[in-house]
Amino acid sequence: MINQPDLRLIQAIMAATRIEEHELDREAAEAALGEYVERELAGEAVRETMPLVAFYIATDADMARQYAELRADLIAFEHTELPEIAFDMAAAQARVARLIEIAPEDIVRPLPTTPSQETEQDYLRRLLPVWQRSLPVYGGVFMSGTAQPLLQPVDVPDQAIPTQMDIVLGQHETGAVINGRLKPRRSDLVGVPVRLYRIEMQPQPTPICVAEVPLDRFGRFAFEQLPHDRYVIVLFIEQQLIGVMWIDL
Amino acid sequence: MAVLHTCVERLKSEIDRQILRLLRENLSHREIGARLQPPMKHGTVTTRICRVAKKLYPCLVEHGYDKDQAIAIMREKGVEK
Known part of the structure; x- marks a missing residue:
């Protein structure tokens, strides 16, 4: 030998x-x-x-x-089969941190007044084309300038280093695009499912799973061709709902 | 693999032989560069390894290894010559 x-x-x-x-x-x-x-x-x-x-x-x-x-x-x-996981609305609500926020340094001009959350969401949508023109482009979509407002802490079990979900929003002709990445990358989380739920608000808030993708080996995931709506991104680890991020597109 | 060792010993440059000895220790190019005297930048180490490897190929061929045999060695991991 x-x-x-x-x-x-x-x-x-x-x-x-x-x-x-x-x-x-x-x-x-x-x-x-x-x-x-x-x-x-x-x-x-x-x-x-x-x-x-x-x-x-x-x-x-x-x-x-x-x-x-x-x-x-x-x-x-x-060799991994993705488990079937039911959405736990109560757990999701318990983990909701906040709506997307906008920091002055991430936009082209400061907000004139402190906006309500709804105004913020509307303003965010209107900022998308501005960001597309002015921010670094990565993989066809833009990155948030500091990434701070779109970074969401994720409670990964047995993880000493803080983990965050970094979301990058984009807009294509076919609809909105969400590109995400779990930072730092962890090899044991490859294949962990990330689900995108559309939130039906009437007659009562109801999550409807519209897509599921596995975390790739670089900790990335993506959802494409999304119509404007309210969504929640959910990361599952060991069938536990770990990270939640609400997004209005 | 005796033939390979013969070819390595034939190398005239002591630095080349030293690099190959360090390569056998499973080090990165950066680590190899740091261990050389005088130290070498890792990019230079990379280039040097490539050059040495290219030098060794004709020697292997000379001792009876053609391309197909070398590939077979890599795939079977069990041919001694």
């Missing part, structure tokens, strides 16, 4: 024969790591088709560790 260091060196040799020195871009390799793992698990000979990533995995312990973590996450995710 070939020992592990020899095997890694052979892998590095084979990868190096397929790349040029000017292609040694570590950031590019890291960015392609997720795709590398996915294609590898799909049966592709990625050491030959993605030699740059293979080279870094074979020669750099940091990259090898990231690779192993992503691979384990993805395998675990593929």
